[in-house]
Amino acid sequence: xxxxxxxxxxxxxxxxxxxxxxxxxxxxxxxxxxxxxxxxxxxxxxxxxxxxxxxxxxxxxxxxxxxxxxxxxxxxxxxxxxxxxxxxxxxxxxxxxxxxxxxxxxxxxxxxxxxxxxxxxxxxxxxxxxxxxxxxxxxxxxxxxxxxxxxxxxxxxxxxxxxxxxxxxxxxxxxxxxxxxxxxxxxxxxxxxxxxxxxxxxxxxxxxxxxxxxxxxxxxxxxxxxxxxxxxxxxxxxxxxxxxxxxxxxxxxxx
Amino acid sequence: xxxxxxxxxxxxxxxxxxxxxxxxxxxxxxxxxxxxxxxxxxxxxxxxxxxxxxxxxxxxxxxxxxxxxxxxxxxxxxxxxxxxxxxxxxxxxxxxxxxxxxxxxxxxxxxxxxxxxxxxxxxxxxxxxxxxxxxxxxxxxxxxxxxxxxxxxxxxxxxxxxxxxxxxxxxxxxxxxxxxxxxxxxxxxxxxxxxxxxxxxxxxxxxxxxxxxxxxxxxxxxxxxxxxxxxxxxxxxxxxxxxxxxxxxxxx
Ligand SMILES: Nc1ncnc2c1ncn2[C@@H]1O[C@H](COP(=O)(O)OP(=O)(O)OP(=O)(O)O)[C@@H](O)[C@H]1O
Ligand SMILES: [Mg+2]
Numbered sequence: 001x002x003x004x005x006x007x008x009x010x011x012x013x014x015x016x017x018x019x020x021x022x023x024x025x026x027x028x029x030x031x032x033x034x035x036x037x038x039x040x041x042x043x044x045x046x047x048x049x050x051x052x053x054x055x056x057x058x059x060x061x062x063x064x065x066x067x068x069x070x071x072x073x074x075x076x077x078x079x080x081x082x083x084x085x086x087x088x089x090x091x092x093x094x095x096x097x098x099x100x101x102x103x104x105x106x107x108x109x110x111x112x113x114x115x116x117x118x119x120x121x122x123x124x125x126x127x128x129x130x131x132x133x134x135x136x137x138x139x140x141x142x143x144x145x146x147x148x149x150x151x152x153x154x155x156x157x158x159x160x161x162x163x164x165x166x167x168x169x170x171x172x173x174x175x176x177x178x179x180x181x182x183x184x185x186x187x188x189x190x191x192x193x194x195x196x197x198x199x200x201x202x203x204x205x206x207x208x209x210x211x212x213x214x215x216x217x218x219x220x221x222x223x224x225x226x227x228x229x230x231x232x233x234x235x236x237x238x239x240x241x242x243x244x245x246x247x248x249x250x251x252x253x254x255x
Numbered sequence: 256x257x258x259x260x261x262x263x264x265x266x267x268x269x270x271x272x273x274x275x276x277x278x279x280x281x282x283x284x285x286x287x288x289x290x291x292x293x294x295x296x297x298x299x300x301x302x303x304x305x306x307x308x309x310x311x312x313x314x315x316x317x318x319x320x321x322x323x324x325x326x327x328x329x330x331x332x333x334x335x336x337x338x339x340x341x342x343x344x345x346x347x348x349x350x351x352x353x354x355x356x357x358x359x360x361x362x363x364x365x366x367x368x369x370x371x372x373x374x375x376x377x378x379x380x381x382x383x384x385x386x387x388x389x390x391x392x393x394x395x396x397x398x399x400x401x402x403x404x405x406x407x408x409x410x411x412x413x414x415x416x417x418x419x420x421x422x423x424x425x426x427x428x429x430x431x432x433x434x435x436x437x438x439x440x441x442x443x444x445x446x447x448x449x450x451x452x453x454x455x456x457x458x459x460x461x462x463x464x465x466x467x468x469x470x471x472x473x474x475x476x477x478x479x480x481x482x483x484x485x486x487x488x489x490x491x492x493x494x495x496x497x498x499x500x501x502x503x504x505x506x507x
Contacts, residue, residue: 030368030371114354115353118349118351118354119347119349119351120351120352120353120354122308122311122313122347122351123345123347123351123353125311125312125313125340126311126313126340126343126345127340127364127365127368127369128337128338128340128341128368128369129368130333130337
C-alpha cells in the first residue's frame with residue numbers, strides 16, 4: 001500500500017487532494033442534490049437497524065462489564081455514568097465508524113471500482129460530467145453528515161441497553177442510575193463524540209471513494225481495493241480516535 | 256475555434272504504458288476531417304482504443320499533440336475540456352452503460368444533464384425515437400444486465416447519439432452483431448452522421464462495412480498510421496500488411 005514514512009505522508013497528501021478537489025465541485029453547478037439524498041438514504045437510513053442492534057448490545061456489555069468492576073469496590077451506582085461516558089465519547093463514534101466502513105464504505109469502493117474498471121467513469125467524463133462532482137462529493141458529504149447522526153443513535157440506544165442490564169440484571173437502583181448519569185455527563189462529552197464522528201465519516205468516505213476511484217485490473221482489482229478500503233478505514237478510525245480524543249477539549253466537569 | 260481545422264488531429268503522438276514494453280503509439284499522425292466518416296482498422300491490440308481515448312482526453316500523450324477543432328487538448332483547463340467534450344458522442348468498446356440505470360434512463364442521462372430545457376415528455380420522445388432507430392424499442396424498461404452483448408452495443412450507440420454530437424466516435428460498433436443487424440447499425444451511423452454534417456470516427460474490423468460507408472480508411476500498425484486512403488484507394492493498396500488484411504477478409 002505505501003512504503004515507509006515518506007510514502008505514508010505522500011498517501012495522506014493524495015487523499016487530501018482528492019477530498020479537496022471533490023469538495024470544490026460542490027460549489028459548481030449543477031448541484032448534485034438528488035445524488036446527495038440518495039447517499040444519505042444509503043449511508044444513513046439503511047444503517048439504522050444495524051446501528052441500533054450493535055448499539056444496544058455494546059451498551060449492554062459495557063454496563064455489565066463496568067458493574068463487575070464497580071461491584072468489587074461497592075460503587076455500582078456509577079455503572080450508568082461510566083457506560084454513557086464511554087458510549088458518548090469513544091464507543092459510539094468508533095463503533096459507528098467501523099459499521100459505516102464495513103457497510104457503506106465497502107459498498108462505495110466496490111461500486112465506484114466497478115464503474116472504473118467497466119469504463120463507466122470514463123463514460124461520465126466523456127459526457128462532460130465530472131465523476132468527482134457526480135459520484136464522489138455527494139458520498140463524502142453525506143457520510144460526514146450521516147455518521148454523527150448514526151453515532152448519536154448508537155449512543156442513545158446503547159444507553160437503553162446499559163440501563164436495562166444495569167437495572168434489571170445487575171440490580172442498580174434506577175433512580176441512582178439516572179441521577180448519576182445526569183449529574184456527571186457533560187454536554188461536551190456529547191459534542192466530543194459528534195465532532196469525532198463528523199471527521200470519521202468524512203475520512204472514511206474519502207478513503208473508500210479514493211480506493212474505488214483508483215481501482216485497476218478488473219474484478220480482481222475491485223475485490224482488492226474493497227478489501228484495502230475496509231482495512232484502511234478501520235485503521236484510520238482507531239488511530240485518529242486516539243489523537244482526536246486528546247485534541248478535542250473535554251470541557252468542564254464538576255468533579 | 257478554427258472552422259477549417261480538422262475535427263480531430265493527431266500529431267506525432269507517442270504513448271508508452273511501461274518501459275519494458277514497446278510503445279503503443281509511436282508517432283501517430285492522423286486527421287479526422289469535418290463531415291467525414293473515418294474508419295480506423297488494425298489488428299487486435301495495436302492501439303485503436305488507445306488512439307480514441309487520446310482524442311477524448313481520457314489519456315494523455317507522452318509527447319505529440321491531439322487537437323479537437325484546432326484546440327490542443329493538453330492546453331485546455333477543466334472547464335474548456337468539458338466544453339470540448341460536449342462535441343463528442345462516444346460508444347466504448349465495452350459499451351460502459353450505467354448498470355444501475357435502465358435502458359431508458361441510460362439514454363435519457365445525457366439529455367437530463369445537458370438539455371435542461373427539455374421536458375420529461377420531450378426526453379421520452381427522443382429516447383423512444385433513438386431506440387426505434389437501433390431497433391430496441393421493446394427493451395426500453397430493461398436493465399443493462401438483462402441485455403445481450405449486441406443489444407448493449409445498440410443501447411450504447413443510442414446513448415452516444417442522444418445529443419446529436421458533432422463528432423461520433425464508436426469503438427467497434429458492430430462487433431458481435433449478426434450481419435443483418437450490423438448493416439442496420441452501419442447504415443444508421445452513416446445516415447445520422449451525414450444528416451447533420453457531423454464527423455464520425457469508427458474503429459471496426461469489418462472491412463466490408465468500412466468500404467461501404469467510409470470516406471476514408473486508415474490502418475494502424477506498430478503505433479503508426481501506415482495508410483490513409485479512400486475506400487477505392489485502400490482496395491488498390493499494395494502495402495503488404497494491407498494486402499494481407501484485405502485478402503483474409505476476401506476483398507481482393
Ligand atoms: N490502461 C492501459 N494500461 C496499460 N496498457 C494498456 C492500457 N490500455 C491499453 N494498453 C495496451 O495498449 C495496447 C493497445 O490496446 P488497445 O486497447 O488500444 O488495442 P486495440 O487496437 O483497441 O485492440 P482490439 O481490437 O482488440 O480492441 C495493448 O497492448 C494493451 O495491452
Ligand atoms: Mg479496442
